[in-house]
Amino acid sequence: MPLVLTEEQEMLRESARGFLDEKAPVAALRKLRDSNDGTGFSRALWKEMAEQGWAGILVEEEYGGADFGFVGAGVLAEEMGRTLTASPFLSTSILAATALKKFGSKAQKQENLPAIAAGDLVMALAVDEKAKHGPAKTAMKAEKSGNGFRLSGDKTFVADGHVADRLIVAARTAGAAGEQQGLTLFLVDAKTKGVAAERTVMVDSRNAARLKFDGVDVTGDDVIGEVDGGYEALEGVLSAGRAGLAAELSGAGQQAFGMTMDYIKQRTQFGKPVGSFQALQHRAAHLYSELELVKSAVLKALQSLDDNFGMAGVFCSLAKAKAGDVAKLASQEAIQMFGGVGMTDEFDIGLYMKRIRVAQEMFGDHAFHADRIARLRGY
Amino acid sequence: MADLEQFRAETRAWLEENCPKEMRAPMRGEEDICWGGRRWKFQSEAQKVWMERMAAKGWTVPAWPREYGGGGLSKDEVKILKDEMKKLGARSPLESFGIWMLGPALLEYGTHEQKALFLPPIARGEIRWCQGYSEPNAGSDLASLQTKCEDKGDHWLVNGQKIWTSYADEADWIFCLVRTDSKAPKHLGISFVLFDMTSPGVSTKPIKLISGKSAFCETFFDDVKVPKQYGDNVPAVVGTLNRGWDVAKYLLTHEREMIGAGGGGLMGGRGAGEVAAQTIGVEDGRLADTMLRGRIASMEIDGWAFLLTLERMKDEAKAGKGMGAKSAMLKYYGTELNKRRGELLMDATGSDGLEWEGERSEDGKLARSWLRTKANSIEGGTSEVQLNIISKRILELPDA
Numbered sequence: 001m002p003l004v005l006t007e008e009q010e011m012l013r014e015s016a017r018g019f020l021d022e023k024a025p026v027a028a029l030r031k032l033r034d035s036n037d038g039t040g041f042s043r044a045l046w047k048e049m050a051e052q053g054w055a056g057i058l059v060e061e062e063y064g065g066a067d068f069g070f071v072g073a074g075v076l077a078e079e080m081g082r083t084l085t086a087s088p089f090l091s092t093s094i095l096a097a098t099a100l101k102k103f104g105s106k107a108q109k110q111e112n113l114p115a116i117a118a119g120d121l122v123m124a125l126a127v128d129e130k131a132k133h134g135p136a137k138t139a140m141k142a143e144k145s146g147n148g149f150r151l152s153g154d155k156t157f158v159a160d161g162h163v164a165d166r167l168i169v170a171a172r173t174a175g176a177a178g179e180q181q182g183l184t185l186f187l188v189d190a191k192t193k194g195v196a197a198e199r200t201v202m203v204d205s206r207n208a209a210r211l212k213f214d215g216v217d218v219t220g221d222d223v224i225g226e227v228d229g230g231y232e233a234l235e236g237v238l239s240a241g242r243a244g245l246a247a248e249l250s251g252a253g254q255q256a257f258g259m260t261m262d263y264i265k266q267r268t269q270f271g272k273p274v275g276s277f278q279a280l281q282h283r284a285a286h287l288y289s290e291l292e293l294v295k296s297a298v299l300k301a302l303q304s305l306d307d308n309f310g311m312a313g314v315f316c317s318l319a320k321a322k323a324g325d326v327a328k329l330a331s332q333e334a335i336q337m338f339g340g341v342g343m344t345d346e347f348d349i350g351l352y353m354k355r356i357r358v359a360q361e362m363f364g365d366h367a368f369h370a371d372r373i374a375r376l377r378g379y
Numbered sequence: 380m381a382d383l384e385q386f387r388a389e390t391r392a393w394l395e396e397n398c399p400k401e402m403r404a405p406m407r408g409e410e411d412i413c414w415g416g417r418r419w420k421f422q423s424e425a426q427k428v429w430m431e432r433m434a435a436k437g438w439t440v441p442a443w444p445r446e447y448g449g450g451g452l453s454k455d456e457v458k459i460l461k462d463e464m465k466k467l468g469a470r471s472p473l474e475s476f477g478i479w480m481l482g483p484a485l486l487e488y489g490t491h492e493q494k495a496l497f498l499p500p501i502a503r504g505e506i507r508w509c510q511g512y513s514e515p516n517a518g519s520d521l522a523s524l525q526t527k528c529e530d531k532g533d534h535w536l537v538n539g540q541k542i543w544t545s546y547a548d549e550a551d552w553i554f555c556l557v558r559t560d561s562k563a564p565k566h567l568g569i570s571f572v573l574f575d576m577t578s579p580g581v582s583t584k585p586i587k588l589i590s591g592k593s594a595f596c597e598t599f600f601d602d603v604k605v606p607k608q609y610g611d612n613v614p615a616v617v618g619t620l621n622r623g624w625d626v627a628k629y630l631l632t633h634e635r636e637m638i639g640a641g642g643g644g645l646m647g648g649r650g651a652g653e654v655a656a657q658t659i660g661v662e663d664g665r666l667a668d669t670m671l672r673g674r675i676a677s678m679e680i681d682g683w684a685f686l687l688t689l690e691r692m693k694d695e696a697k698a699g700k701g702m703g704a705k706s707a708m709l710k711y712y713g714t715e716l717n718k719r720r721g722e723l724l725m726d727a728t729g730s731d732g733l734e735w736e737g738e739r740s741e742d743g744k745l746a747r748s749w750l751r752t753k754a755n756s757i758e759g760g761t762s763e764v765q766l767n768i769i770s771k772r773i774l775e776l777p778d779a
Contacts, residue, residue: 002694002697002698003687003690003691003694003695004691004694004695004698261774261776264776265775265776265777272777272779273777275776275777276776276777276778276779277779278767278770278779280776281766281767281770281774281776282763282766282767282770284770284774284776285708285711285765285766285767285769285770285773285774286711286766288708288769288773288774289708289711289712289769292688292705292708293681293684293685293687293688293712294684295688295691296684296687296688296690296691297683297684297687299687299691300687318680318683318684321680322680322681322684366677367673369680370673370676370677370680371665371676373676373679373680374652374665374666374672374675374676374679375664375665377650377652377653377676377679378652378653378656378661379652379653379655379656379661379665379666379672379675
């Protein structure tokens, strides 16, 4: 498949850009932050996005979705990265939709996918337990209890964890922390007795939560995929999430870069635009090159998810590692080139640095994915 | 589409029948390239036969028009031919500066008669060309070149010196940038001129590099007489007199793409990780030297993303989006990446990699190629020049 967007995907980008610029500019995130909004996103806006087909971008048409594929989802994530739009798109429309679509039972699909596509159901994926990502390190217990399981343990860094109606939880039904074997994915209603959520206000003013599971009972019907064999499904879901985050990072990085270029063309010092100085030009040109590499890696990851889902993991790791690294560089160079005003809360550029820092950490930073790639390459 | 499928089937059958077995083995290195030319000694009968058969079909230059010795193939057909050659493991039958650079320049700027005279011998591997661009005092600032080309009525008189002329000592003809107007602003007094390297007054001297023997030469012109015309409507000058800079710029874009693409070659062959695993050892699935491991992995991530970028640029070009100044980005990134890889391979091989002579190291093959990579970000326009091009042409940053 050629590494370019199709005409349909280009059109999706155009319409997404128009929509977001009008309804969800960076000012919208500021408003949520400054008003200490408890939900962390606008439900009305999310409903509008659902009407555009975004909430169900991955959902099949028979369940009321747009079935636009991962490239389509990536296009939206990238555009939302440009505007720093807060929404449950990653948690619900990418992570949960992928888990249910690829690994869910018919009943689970019927119950959840139409509600996701309609924008009526918010879901969250609970994986991490420690400060650094590592799905195989999952220690949370799911002990056999009657016909079902009883979940006990803590989760952290759960995007939309405090507002989700339902949770997808990775827990250990066998084996020990560090082993891939023995993991199982569970679908848990957030209101179930024993589930407690604490919102963690993060540097990027976007949603995250710590979750506590204190003897939470679930049934066998709540298992997504195979008991003890959930690692593969989890990796598939995480791959989709990593590609989505990489696309968002690409958008945020490109936007930060574009804002910086506009600024250094008009900011004058020593009687000249600072953008005329070679000391800045060469750094800008280097960053431009890096961002081009990110675009290629991200598109390849998204296309791989559509073409050969089971084999896409390594490309998603590549995209996540590269996009995280380069977006960080873009935000760092941005603040330096903006100079003093870049440090002020009034200017938007700092908000990009904050979101990029969080997104590059989620589901594995550069080091996590570089380690993974090195292992695959045998060193 | 049905036509293309038929073309694919025919091409496959023809290649199967005509590509000699010996020409289906991967090239060991530059020494296996067939360059052609008057003085060319074929490495084997198979190399000769393969070149001649491909040239007879016009497939040494498949995209060139048939009347100039090419295959007259469409973009899609060229891709099919390349695909099928790759599947068979068929070597390229002929490479040369004539194919890569002079050909595209003549096709763009030449008269019909210039094309008819010069292109077919390139396609048949009969004439080997070299490129006379850089001078001792004109490197990054190429347009300040001083090689003089004076109008003597019935001929031109060329005096001056070129440097970094690859294979000047083996080439038959040269395409050369010369100053035809010394009073005009520097970009507007340059012409693109063609002449025979056996002309009296031309001499060459190979340049030894820090990596050892090289293809580079110094080339001297001492009262070289160049005919004004090689036939009816075949001037020695390509394009308009004093507007050779336009031709040169057009060609530099080609060269940048080629050198940039070389950065992709990186990922083939043995990776730095594999080499390091062998020398240093692996513990619990991880290279024993964890600091080096991280650096290699980061380089490989960039290398991979770069390869995908080459692929994307090609696909965008096919979809009708011109590459334009983006070739500067490929040249910059590809060559810098190659240097990084060279450094990491040296780190990975330790003292073994430092051996310079003897069979064990194949006469310092690794150390020499590490040193050679240092030229990548200088030749064909330095990294700094590429960054200037990106700044001005793509980012549209203001002039100082």
